[in-house]
Amino acid sequence: MKFAAIVLAAGSATRFGGDKLSAMLGGEPLIRHAIRAARAAPVERVIVVARSGLDIGEWEGGPPVERIELASNALSISLRAGIAAVHGMDGVFVFLGDMPRVPHQIASHLAAILGESYAAMPRYKGKPGHPVLLSASSFADVERLTGDAGAGKLLKARGDIAFADCDNPGVMLDIDRPEDLAGL
Numbered sequence: 001m002k003f004a005a006i007v008l009a010a011g012s013a014t015r016f017g018g019d020k021l022s023a024m025l026g027g028e029p030l031i032r033h034a035i036r037a038a039r040a041a042p043v044e045r046v047i048v049v050a051r052s053g054l055d056i057g058e059w060e061g062g063p064p065v066e067r068i069e070l071a072s073n074a075l076s077i078s079l080r081a082g083i084a085a086v087h088g089m090d091g092v093f094v095f096l097g098d099m100p101r102v103p104h105q106i107a108s109h110l111a112a113i114l115g116e117s118y119a120a121m122p123r124y125k126g127k128p129g130h131p132v133l134l135s136a137s138s139f140a141d142v143e144r145l146t147g148d149a150g151a152g153k154l155l156k157a158r159g160d161i162a163f164a165d166c167d168n169p170g171v172m173l174d175i176d177r178p179e180d181l182a183g184l
Contacts, residue, residue, distance in 0.1 A: 001090040005038035006082030009050040009097030033100035041107030076145035101170030117162040122171040129171030
């Protein structure tokens with residue numbers, strides 16, 4: 001199967017006070033942790049949907065990192081832009097730019113369990129996390145999303161989601177406020 005990855009990074013980070021994805025964690029900007037996790041997935045390319053001015057870095061080797069410049073607080077617009085950029089893929093991993101601790105091996109596991117499912121997701125202590133692997137059969141539904149909701153509403157309404165139980169809280173950990181980052 002052929003997969004791509006999308007890293008959503010176009011929001012304004014108002015709860016953080018702005019420029020969240022450039023905040024430093026472990027000596028590098030937060031966004032680069034998410035891109036690194038996306039590049040570790042079994043993908044042919046990584047598309048970063050980012051606001052203007054966000055430095056996503058230069059990447060060598062591995063799957064190429066492409067950028068779609070977009071400024072929108074509506075998660076659906078960013079997700080739709082990313083999906084529109086992938087053609088001929090059997091699925092797309094959706095990574096969030098503010099989730100720096102996603103375990104790199106989880107994406108391969110999701111790819112292995114996707115099968116004929118609508119999507120595959122990690123689950124930590126019974127709660128779904130990220131990244132989400134959307135099958136190509138979900139793309140038309142994603143194109144109809146509006147507002148600040150991602151694919152969560154679509155996924156909750158489906159009975160054909162493959163879950164990978166995982167013991168790593170990194171699939172749940174996102175950075176919304178400066179204190180979240182300081183806690184790491």
